[in-house]
Amino acid sequence: MEDEPPPQGVSAKVLEATLLSALKMLDVGKWPIFSLCSQEELKLIRQACVFGSAGNEVLYATENDEVFVLGMNCSGCLGTGDMQSTIEPKRLDSLCGKKIACLSYGSGPHVVLATEEGEVYTWGHNAYSQLGNGTTNHGFVPCQVSTNLVNKKVIEVACGSHHSMVLTSDGEVYTWGYNNSGQVGSGSTANQPIPRRVTSCLQNKIVVNIACGQMCSMAVVENGEVYVWGYNGNGQLGLGSSGNQPTPCRIAALQGIRVQRVACGHAHTLVLTDEGQIYAWGSNSYGQLGTGNKSNQSYPTTVVVDKDRVIEIAACHSANTSAAKTQSGQVYMWGQCRGQSVTFPHLTHFACTDDVFACFATPAVMWRLLSVEPDDHLTVAQSLKKEFDNPETADLKFLVDGKYIHVHKVLLKIRCEHFRSTLNSDDEIIEMSEFSYPVYRAFLEYLYTDNIRLPPEDAIGLLDLATLYRENRLKKLCQQTIKQGICEENAIALLSAAVKYEAQDLEEFCFRFCINHLTVVTQTQGFAEMDHDLLKNFISKASRVGAFRN
Known part of the structure; x- marks a missing residue:
């Protein structure tokens, strides 16, 4: 409408x-x-x-x-x-x-x-x-x-x-x-x-x-x-x-x-x-x-x-x-x-x-x-943000985990190279099983707002998507979100994700956090379940920076 x-x-x-x-x-x-x-x-x-x-x-x-x-x-x-x-x-x-x-x-x-x-x-x-x-x-x-x-x-x-x-x-x-x-x-x-x-x-x-x-x-x-x-x-x-x-x-x-x-x-x-x-x-x-x-x-x-x-x-x-x-x-x-x-x-x-x-x-x-910024000034950016997931104006639905996300084909094609090459004019519903609903919704919302709203654990999944779709700016935003949400409990999981997705700056940040909080991090469940090769590399690198000296 x-x-x-x-x-x-x-x-x-x-x-x-x-x-x-x-x-x-x-x-x-x-x-x-x-x-x-x-x-x-x-x-x-x-x-x-x-x-x-x-x-x-x-x-x-x-x-x-x-x-x-x-x-x-x-x-x-x-x-x-x-x-x-x-x-x-x-x-x-x-x-x-x-x-x-x-x-x-x-x-x-x-x-x-x-x-x-x-x-x-x-x-x-x-x-x-x-x-x-x-x-x-x-x-x-x-x-x-x-x-x-x-x-x-x-x-x-x-x-x-x-x-x-x-x-x-x-x-x-x-x-x-x-x-x-x-x-x-x-x-x-x-x-x-x-x-x-x-x-x-x-x-x-x-x-x-x-x-x-x-x-x-x-x-x-x-x-x-x-x-x-x-x-x-x-x-x-x-x-x-x-x-x-x-x-x-x-x-x-x-x-x-x-x-x-x-x-x-x-x-x-x-x-x-x-x-x-x-x-x-x-x-x-x-x-x-x-x-x-x-x-x-x-x-x-x-x-x-x-x-x-x-x-x-x-x-x-x-x-x-x-x-x-x-x-x-x-x-x-x-x-x-x-x-x-x-x-x-x-x-x-x-x-x-x-x-x-x-x-x-x-x-x-x-x-x-x-x-102060205006609350309701109708800029282009604010208008687009307002239309995200609006069933009244959308011409395409993504079905993820049994839930619909309403979007606009033309905006997806303008904002994302992946959609430019994959979307067809007769598409009405696309089922998505590769990513969870929170992750895919956050990705689509990013195309409308240029921002992401996710906890750091979900940002790992979004980092995976950004890598797959070659969205470099989105990768940077994901890394920033992960950095802001890192704590002793999730530090190893976030480090593992950084290594997996070849995010070198994020990997260095997570490693440094782990070293700075080494005693607590090594007592977490994440450390106990750490991948063998990653653990081996972590111990080697930690040793080189003097983490185990008395």
């Missing part, structure tokens, strides 16, 4: 208003500065960032990509062309329609913003050339930074107190601004007035994540190594010393640990590994390392957040507060909490790490650009 056309006489404006009313409102109620906005204005906000020395400035974007600012306007950081404060939202015409991808800010404050097109704009405090325009004059309006960034697409931005850093889509890092401690990574301590690429140890590395502390810089490369440079007086570089570092240096203490994300506080650092663990180091005056004491640490130290896997870490260069979110959705905080010290991760009642900084941090500023 085809979708009915809209009733005659319904205008485009009415339809648009109906769609907009279904959009989810960004929850900014915990940030005091938004009390200056009316409820009508709040309903339109889709992105926001609260910043400044006391959380007294804010930039926000609406659902139609208009950009507004509000607040004290220190050093012209609102970009309105002057230094006048405002309690009424002011529109920034130069940024309207640009679609903001990411934003960061310094202590002056200065602002660095990247658009979805990869363009970089800066404005605000500039006494140390942190705007990257070659001068030390404050910037009262947003200006594009183009020197050395022409034909580069910026995908991530980060600011320290008075220096700036960006990451490009090809994995290069560029820095500029204040450099008294080597935080721009140039090898000297001279301020850097324009963007220059950070080379040295990063010359041939592909960087995937960046962060700035007050006067230091961090980069994670694609193999999970972490490189650091800049001020190190509190041990925030994790090098085991307190000497400054003028060029990027790898953290040797994290050898063999694959880091996914790094987050910097005022003078402390957090990293998140691919096993969902947190390591912290640096200043600990408020317990922001989560170690149970207030002693600084110059080496990476494990932070224990319950027994759950951590999926997000949060810190901000202007605060001594740390936060994390687990896979089950629980949010923890530690460090400075409204002047008090919380030295162990403390379970909050919040649903997101952003609320930790709104309610507990000093100053109450955002650690990232806060964004």
Whole structure:
């Protein structure tokens, strides 16, 4: 049955208003500065960032990509062309329609913003050339930074107190601004007035994540190594010393640990590994390392957040507060909490790490650009997702384990080479016995949504299907799901699957997990029933890495 056309006489404006009313409102109620906005204005906000020395400035974007600012306007950081404060939202015409991808800010404050097109704009405090325009004059309006960034697409931005850093889509890092401690990574301590690429140890590395502390810089490369440079007086570089570092240096203490994300506080650092663990180091005056004491640490130290896997870490260069979110959705905080010290991760009642900084941090500023996606915006992707397993519009059914899955032939042919060559126009029902219902349903749903929803044990079956159908991206997603769900009980089964399907990266991950939890893993039923050849190879490899040494 085809979708009915809209009733005659319904205008485009009415339809648009109906769609907009279904959009989810960004929850900014915990940030005091938004009390200056009316409820009508709040309903339109889709992105926001609260910043400044006391959380007294804010930039926000609406659902139609208009950009507004509000607040004290220190050093012209609102970009309105002057230094006048405002309690009424002011529109920034130069940024309207640009679609903001990411934003960061310094202590002056200065602002660095990247658009979805990869363009970089800066404005605000500039006494140390942190705007990257070659001068030390404050910037009262947003200006594009183009020197050395022409034909580069910026995908991530980060600011320290008075220096700036960006990451490009090809994995290069560029820095500029204040450099008294080597935080721009140039090898000297001279301020850097324009963007220059950070080379040295990063010359041939592909960087995937960046962060700035007050006067230091961090980069994670694609193999999970972490490189650091800049001020190190509190041990925030994790090098085991307190000497400054003028060029990027790898953290040797994290050898063999694959880091996914790094987050910097005022003078402390957090990293998140691919096993969902947190390591912290640096200043600990408020317990922001989560170690149970207030002693600084110059080496990476494990932070224990319950027994759950951590999926997000949060810190901000202007605060001594740390936060994390687990896979089950629980949010923890530690460090400075409204002047008090919380030295162990403390379970909050919040649903997101952003609320930790709104309610507990000093100053109450955002650690990232806060964004919300529309709930019912009729994009192509969302329309396709909605039609999966819809018997009213489907023209093909798969019969698996006695259950039907309703799909659309044309979409299967567009999305999958296997179906392009095997589906016939007269097919109405296809019986499938090679795979289980959960596995085959997850595969078909993936073709509609580009995502998979399966427990790790079923993801093994989907990995088998992806290998058979030569769906390489699906193989990667399966491996990611398996990694996130690995535990002592299923580690051997997942390792066996990785070997069987020649997933080398996954095999190495599972092997490393088994070695790290060797005592428990060797006591499981899976280990007792392990294939002889696999067991032989496992013991040999474990011996080579020193797993059986006293």
